[in-house]
Amino acid sequence: MIKISKIEYYLPELVLTNMDLEREFPEWSSERIQEKVGITQRHISSENETVLDMAIRSSEKIFENYDRVKIDFILFCTQSPDYFLPTTACILQDKLGLRQNIGATDFNLGCSGFVYGLAFAKGLIAGGIAKSILLITSETYTKHINPKDKGNRCIFGDASASTIIEKDEAGGDYQFCLGTDGSGAENLIVKKGGFRTDFTLNPDHEFNPENLYMNGPEIFNFTIERIPGLVKETMDINGLTMDDIDYFVFHQANSFMLNYLRRKMKVPTEKFYIDMEKTGNTVSATIPIALKKMLEKGLLKKGDKVLLAGFGVGYSWGATIVEF
Numbered sequence: 001m002i003k004i005s006k007i008e009y010y011l012p013e014l015v016l017t018n019m020d021l022e023r024e025f026p027e028w029s030s031e032r033i034q035e036k037v038g039i040t041q042r043h044i045s046s047e048n049e050t051v052l053d054m055a056i057r058s059s060e061k062i063f064e065n066y067d068r069v070k071i072d073f074i075l076f077c078t079q080s081p082d083y084f085l086p087t088t089a090c091i092l093q094d095k096l097g098l099r100q101n102i103g104a105t106d107f108n109l110g111c112s113g114f115v116y117g118l119a120f121a122k123g124l125i126a127g128g129i130a131k132s133i134l135l136i137t138s139e140t141y142t143k144h145i146n147p148k149d150k151g152n153r154c155i156f157g158d159a160s161a162s163t164i165i166e167k168d169e170a171g172g173d174y175q176f177c178l179g180t181d182g183s184g185a186e187n188l189i190v191k192k193g194g195f196r197t198d199f200t201l202n203p204d205h206e207f208n209p210e211n212l213y214m215n216g217p218e219i220f221n222f223t224i225e226r227i228p229g230l231v232k233e234t235m236d237i238n239g240l241t242m243d244d245i246d247y248f249v250f251h252q253a254n255s256f257m258l259n260y261l262r263r264k265m266k267v268p269t270e271k272f273y274i275d276m277e278k279t280g281n282t283v284s285a286t287i288p289i290a291l292k293k294m295l296e297k298g299l300l301k302k303g304d305k306v307l308l309a310g311f312g313v314g315y316s317w318g319a320t321i322v323e324f
Contacts, residue, residue: 038255042157111312
């Protein structure tokens with residue numbers, strides 16, 4: 001019923017390597033970081049660069065080969081907006097020179113955001129509200145992180161991904177499995193925020209209300225307990241088995257967690273895509289970036305079925321099947 005027509009992404013110019021982190025934290029080894037999380041570098045937004053700026057860059061890449069006049073809805077996913085108000089999607093409409101007779105809205109989700117965006121897009125298309133949707137997942141989590149928080153600085157990077165979702169008359173009508181457990185909210189949280197103006201980190205304390213706090217072990221436990229069931233439910237509701245799925249593309253959280261999940265679910269290595277070494281965990285942008293890299297490498301062919309699963313902050317999780 002829906003198809004992903006185009007994906008483009010933007011990575012900030014500033015790069016933070018494992019060697020850079022080792023110089024700041026001599027007790028840490030660059031090799032150990034790579035071994036643990038599967039990341040050698042991550043891109044960091046500049047001081048004055050926000051999710052809106054990055055979204056403009058990734059979207060303009062889309063419009064090099066796609067008529068922007070076709071867009072009739074903007075879905076903008078972020079947890080680090082330029083302002084509390086107005087909605088970033090509204091500003092983006094003007095910055096991109098899109099028509100005014102279109103819809104535009106933000107939604108606040110993290111690592112499940114891309115899958116939720118696909119679900120929202122499906123609903124808009126099924127309801128006859130839109131035919132061509134610009135879904136943007138843009139995040140600057142690094143602005144949430146205290147400079148002394150070496151653990152989270154190893155994991156997260158900034159990025160924006162822009163995806164065109166259109167109606168697909170020929171493809172399958174694949175269902176979504178979505179879930180929420182707000183009891184885990186305290187395990188990944190920022191208690192204060194807003195980034196364009198009047199926001200400063202408190203450098204004196206690693207953990208304070210201005211900073212991102214993540215209880216890594218609890219996030220790991222949540223993922224391992226919840227996601228295998230989510231994957232099975234998604235295959236069952238769509239009448240598919242593991243043999244029917246050509247690729248599994250999960251939120252690129254860290255390689256240790258992903259490989260643990262793969263082994264637990266007995267997914268063949270050749271069907272399980274991991275590619276975050278040069279980008280880190282870019283939150284809601286990880287899945288579209290991974291899909292774009294797969295397309296660039298020629299891994300996806302027409303008719304391939306890909307199971308997508310996003311999970312994390314909220315707690316929030318979601319999965320579906322897309323066909324290329």
